[in-house]
Amino acid sequence: MxxxxxxxxxxxxxxxxxxxxxxxxxxxxxxxxxxxxxxxxxxxxxxxxxxxxxxxxxxxxxxGPPTSGMKNLICIGLNYADHAAETGSPVPKEPIVFLKSLGALCGANDDVIIPKNSVKTDWEVELCIIIGTKAKCVSEAEALEHVAGYAVGNDVSEREWQIERGGAWDKGKGCDTFGPVGPWLVTKDEIPDPQNLSMYCDVDGVRMQDGSTRTMIFGVKTLVSYVSHMITLHPGDVIFTGTPPGVGLGKKPAPIFLKAGQVMKLGIQGLGEQTQKTVAYES
Known part of the structure; x- marks a missing residue:
């Protein structure tokens, strides 16, 4: 469904x-x-x-976002081997976990606001896991029993705030509208292998990301189990599982970042597409 x-x-x-x-x-x-x-x-x-x-x-x-009543928007960093390589980062030995503010959540086709004074806003197409039942300290074998389905996500990120301003990554991840999810939740019975899905992101019609969940370092079962040992997962919670290569930060010879008036279009095989226009912050 x-x-x-x-x-x-x-x-x-x-x-x-x-x-x-x-x-x-x-x-x-x-x-x-x-x-x-x-x-x-x-x-x-x-x-x-x-x-x-x-x-x-x-x-x-x-x-709007395809679920409500969630308590957590959880993100996994550097979870694609080819994305880690493009950023010059080592492959993580364990999942890198950080949080988005619930205020970042928005609909799949809502406008994305470039924050005030931002100069390094970036895109990240991601597979989102939607939790269906409470999960606390579950095993990998049990993990999918707690998953309702999957959705497309855009882990919009302000790279200066994330990387250059000290402290946790959350600084550049939780801005208003930085978490489009949808357009819908696809139940897990329609996605028998979430580790074999093609995915893409275009900016103004130019293909920026062209990847596959095959290159995920930690798969869906591992992530649900791992996170559940640290954060109790509740129905409607969303886990952004990481992004493939092609983000603006990793572009050569120089990074490319978003400006107001641009259009992002992103999609994942079997899960649909999103389209967002970037708009300037207005007080």
Whole structure:
């Protein structure tokens, strides 16, 4: 299934994308895509529905983040061998874990705000894991039992703040709109091998990233298990799993960074596409 949330910011309703590409309203079935709705039993209930029996949503509404009620936006750094190489960094011996502010979360096609005084805002297409049930100290063998599905993410990053200003990476990761997720949650039954998905990111029509989850250092099972031993994972939580090469920071002969008025388009095989316009900060 492809599950989504549609409507104005803060007023999103749950929905389902049917086989014809029509959004079907789920608000008469569940209050939101959160909590128990993301469990195996909750997803089975939704899968048993006849999409044709659900109200069709007219037009092309805004799509919000595909889950709500999350407690954590977790990110994994330098998790692709070829990305680590382009940045001149050693391959991590254990996953590098950092957090995005929940305020960074936004819809897949929402505008991305270039922060005030930013000069090094960058893009990162990433596979996102969406947690379905509470996970605490789970084994790798158990990990996928706690996963509802996957989505496309853009781990937008301010590199000066992340790298040059001292302290944790979080400084350059948690700005408003720096976490587009979606357009929808694709349930894990539709993605039998999350470690074999092609992915890309274009900026103004130019292909910047062209990679595959095959080059991930730590896979989905490992990441869910590893993080769950440090941070209790809750339904709706999102794990950004790292990015392949081609980020602006790694461009040769000189880095390339985003300016207001540009368009990012990114996608992952089987998970859909996002398109964001960059806009200048306004107080």
């Amino acid at each position: 492809k599950l989504l949330r549609y409507g104005p910011v803060g007023q999103e309703k749950p929905g389902l994308l049917d086989a014809s590409g029509t959004i079907r309203d789920l608000s008469g079935v569940i209050p939101d895509l959160a909590g128990a709705a993301l469990s195996a039993a909750g997803l089975a209930k939704l899968a048993a529905l006849d999409p044709g029996s659900l109200p069709a949503v007219p037009g092309s509404p805004r799509l």
